[in-house]
Amino acid sequence: AAEEGFDVADVEGAIEAAGHGPLPVLAVVGRPNVGKSTLVNRIIGRREAVVEDKPGVTRDRVTYEAEWAGRRFKVVDTGGWEQDVLGIDASVAAQAEYAIEAADAVVFVVDVKVGATDTDEAVVRLLRKAGKPVVLCANKVDGPSGEADATYLWSLGLGEPHPVSALHGRGTGDMLDAVLEALPDAPEQSFGGALGGPRRIALIGRPNVGKSSLLNKVAGEERVVVNEIAGTTRDPVDELIELGGTTWKFVDTAGIRKRVHLQQGADYYASLRTAAAVEKAEVAVVLIDATENISVQDQRIVTMAVEAGRAMVIAYNKWDTLDEERRYYLEREIETELGQVAWAPRVNVSARTGRHMEKLVPAIETALAGWETRVPTGRLNAFLGELVAAHPHPVRGGKQPRILFGTQAGTKPPRFVLFASGFIEAGYRRFIERRLREEFGFDGTPIHISVRVRE
Ligand code: GDP
Ligand code: GDP
Numbered sequence: 001a002a003e004e005g006f007d008v009a010d011v012e013g014a015i016e017a018a019g020h021g022p023l024p025v026l027a028v029v030g031r032p033n034v035g036k037s038t039l040v041n042r043i044i045g046r047r048e049a050v051v052e053d054k055p056g057v058t059r060d061r062v063t064y065e066a067e068w069a070g071r072r073f074k075v076v077d078t079g080g081w082e083q084d085v086l087g088i089d090a091s092v093a094a095q096a097e098y099a100i101e102a103a104d105a106v107v108f109v110v111d112v113k114v115g116a117t118d119t120d121e122a123v124v125r126l127l128r129k130a131g132k133p134v135v136l137c138a139n140k141v142d143g144p145s146g147e148a149d150a151t152y153l154w155s156l157g158l159g160e161p162h163p164v165s166a167l168h169g170r171g172t173g174d175m176l177d178a179v180l181e182a183l184p185d186a187p188e189q190s191f192g193g194a195l196g197g198p199r200r201i202a203l204i205g206r207p208n209v210g211k212s213s214l215l216n217k218v219a220g221e222e223r224v225v226v227n228e229i230a231g232t233t234r235d236p237v238d239e240l241i242e243l244g245g246t247t248w249k250f251v252d253t254a255g256i257r258k259r260v261h262l263q264q265g266a267d268y269y270a271s272l273r274t275a276a277a278v279e280k281a282e283v284a285v286v287l288i289d290a291t292e293n294i295s296v297q298d299q300r301i302v303t304m305a306v307e308a309g310r311a312m313v314i315a316y317n318k319w320d321t322l323d324e325e326r327r328y329y330l331e332r333e334i335e336t337e338l339g340q341v342a343w344a345p346r347v348n349v350s351a352r353t354g355r356h357m358e359k360l361v362p363a364i365e366t367a368l369a370g371w372e373t374r375v376p377t378g379r380l381n382a383f384l385g386e387l388v389a390a391h392p393h394p395v396r397g398g399k400q401p402r403i404l405f406g407t408q409a410g411t412k413p414p415r416f417v418l419f420a421s422g423f424i425e426a427g428y429r430r431f432i433e434r435r436l437r438e439e440f441g442f443d444g445t446p447i448h449i450s451v452r453v454r455e
Contacts, residue, residue, distance in 0.1 A: 023065065024183045027076040027099035029127075030109035031092055031119055035139040039109060039166035040064065040077040043176065068176045073183055076103060089119055094272065096123045100130035101276035105182040107175075108158065109137045109166075112149040116156055124156050133182035136161045137175055142168055198240060198249040199368060202277040203256060204305065205287030206297045210317040211256045213351035214287060218243055218360070238280075244361035252277035271300065278304055282412070283311035283367050283444075285360070290316040290330055290348070294337040302341055306446045309413045311371035312344045313363045313444060320350040343370075343437060345444050367444025373414055375440050377407050383439055384418075384432075393428050401453075403432070415448040424451045 028036045028043075044064045064075050078095040099106045106127060110120055127134050138150035141163035153161035162175040203211050219241050239253045252273065278284055284305035288298050305312045316330070334346075345363040349356045384406050393401050401422025409415045418424070418432070433449055436442065 023072050023074045024104040024185075025074045025076060025102060026066075026105050026107060026179060026183060027078065027095070027103035028107045028109060029078055029092070029095040029099050029123065030137075031111070031117065034109045034111040034114075035166040036109050037077060039107070039137065039139065039164070039172070040075055042166050042169060042172055043068070043075055069180060071180055071183075073104075073179075089122070092119055092123055093126065096126045098272055098275070100126065100132060101272065102279055103132060104184050105133040105135065105179065107135050107137050107179060109139050110153055110156075110161075111140050112138045112146055112153070112163070113140050115149070116153060120156070124158060128157070134158050135175060135178045135182055137166075138163045139166050141165055141171065143170075198247045199283065199364075200238075200249045200251050200281045201364065202251050202274075202281035202284045202305075202310070203253070203287065204274045204277060204284055204301055205289075205317075206295070206301060209287045209289040210351045211287055214315075214317065214349070215239075215250065215253060215256055217351045217354060217357060244358070246361070248364075251280045271304075274301055275304055275308075278308045278310055281310055282371070283313065283364055284308075285313045285315055285364065286344075287315050287317050289318055291318045291321055291326065294333045299337060302338065306341065309446055309448070311364075311367035311413070311445050312341065313360070313367050314338070314341070314344045314346050315360065315363075316346070316348045317351055319348045319355055320353045343443060343445070363444070370441055370443045370445040371413050372411050373440060373442060373445070374411050375408050375414075380408060380416075381405055383436075387432070387435055391431070393422075393424060396422075396425075403451075413445045413447060414442060416450070418449060418451045420451050420453050423453055 028040050030036050044066050064077065066073055066075050076098070078098065108123065108127060110116055136153060136156065136158040138153050138161040141147055141150050142165045146165075147163050150161045150163040160178075162171060162178060164171040164175050166172065203215060205211050219239065239250045240247055241250055242248075286298075286302055286305060288294060302312070302314070322330070345366050347356055347359045347363050349360065384403055388403050393403075399422055401420055401424055403424065404419045404421055406416055406418040409417050416436070429449060429451065433447060436447065436449075
């Protein structure tokens with residue numbers, strides 16, 4: 001590798017980084033205008049020169065990768081979250097809820113020029129109840145004179161306020177040291193399997209696609225439906241269900257069992273809950289109502305599962321009511337709207353009649369197998385060598401970038417690192433992904449390919 005321009009440390013570092021799997025997640029929360037986005041930009045700093053293809057349908061990216069003192073983590077910027085739908089308080093509470101569910105640690109930003117408001121106090125209560133580590137950022141301390149204001153924030157009971165100027169960078173280093181102490185080395189990710197207990201399934205889909213019907217069908221019993229009042233916290237409850245001779249854990253079924261009636265922002269809360277369920281699961285079963293047009297919301301849910309790197313099965317429900325015409329159009333829609341996840345095993349079911357329920361477990365098993373597939377380095381490089389020889393990258397500016405070698409750095413989902421002699425175009429990266437799938441399977445799993453380019 002050295003003579004190709006990569007030294008051993010580069011290569012090992014890249015493999016280690018790519019194989020690390022899910023990084024710990026830091027959420028930055030706070031009221032509007034306290035400086036969250038400014039702080040996030042400061043934390044991210046220079047973007048890594050790694051080209052990463054995240055297959056997905058839509059790309060609402062809210063997380064960034066960051067590194068401090070040699071440790072990598074993800075940062076969730078809640079700064080751009082919509083406020084007008086729910087009002088400021090609800091929006092800030094939703095950020096806190098997200099942080100509580102999805103983040104490993106939280107930076108709570110307060111504007112020292114304003115001081116702690118009632119909204120801030122309310123968020124503090126939520127955060128403390130959740131027990132997630134919190135680093136208190138006293139922002140807009142642009143000079144020494146502001147530090148006295150920061151000390152008032154001791155009163156929030158979150159420990160030491162870290163005086164910071166997100167705008168100028170003052171104090172951010174010390175604050176990031178505290179963040180690293182708060183972040184776990186790796187997020188809790190004890191995936192199931194042979195020794196890890198039951199495999200975890202998230203049953204997701206937009207409201208009314210038939211999630212609770214399906215759950216009742218597979219669980220073999222009817223359950224009482226409980227009404228719930230907007231805004232109350234829901235205890236996530238997992239259910240163990242035996243299917244096809246194996247016990248599976250359906251995660252966060254409380255959110256499915258209970259009907260949440262919200263006049264506003266129902267979709268928004270539903271999507272927070274979906275994100276949390278997906279985080280906890282190994283495989284997502286995305287339920288789509290086959291009688292209705294595939295919507296942007298369906299695509300968002302699919303994208304969530306893909307971006308979280310989970311195995312995925314797509315189940316088209318209410319098949320009992322489809323006529324021939326709808327079936328025809330559905331196939332077209334699937335091609336155009338969900339073509340990018342054609343790798344996901346598909347089942348056409350009816351939660352009402354029980355149609356094809358028996359196909360669900362084999363599809364889930366296929367997806368999990370793809371998710372765990374590991375290609376030995378020798379085989380991968382033999383394949384890459386032939387591929388590159390038969391289909392070289394187009395010449396650009398008199399040069400021909402080449403894939404030099406590659407390795408699979410991790411599984412769950414499969415993650416590849418390719419080393420190249422020049423910038424590899426997106427089209428060619430997608431081509432490689434397609435060929436990897438043709439060669440090695442990977443049914444039911446997203447695959448990550450990052451390309452390191454010799455500088
Ligand atoms: P967000 O709504 O919490 O994401 O806040 P922004 O990051 O958009 O910042 C809101 C405003 O505060 C912007 O005008 C920023 O320039 C300003 N701001 C952010 N951080 C600082 C800081 O450390 N010092 C000062 N003086 N202004 C800041
Ligand atoms: P959820 O909001 O995703 O949990 O959806 P529900 O399970 O509450 O189902 C919404 C509606 O679709 C209910 O009226 C169900 O009776 C109906 N439904 C669910 N599955 C099927 C199905 O397979 N066929 C038909 N015809 N209706 C279904």
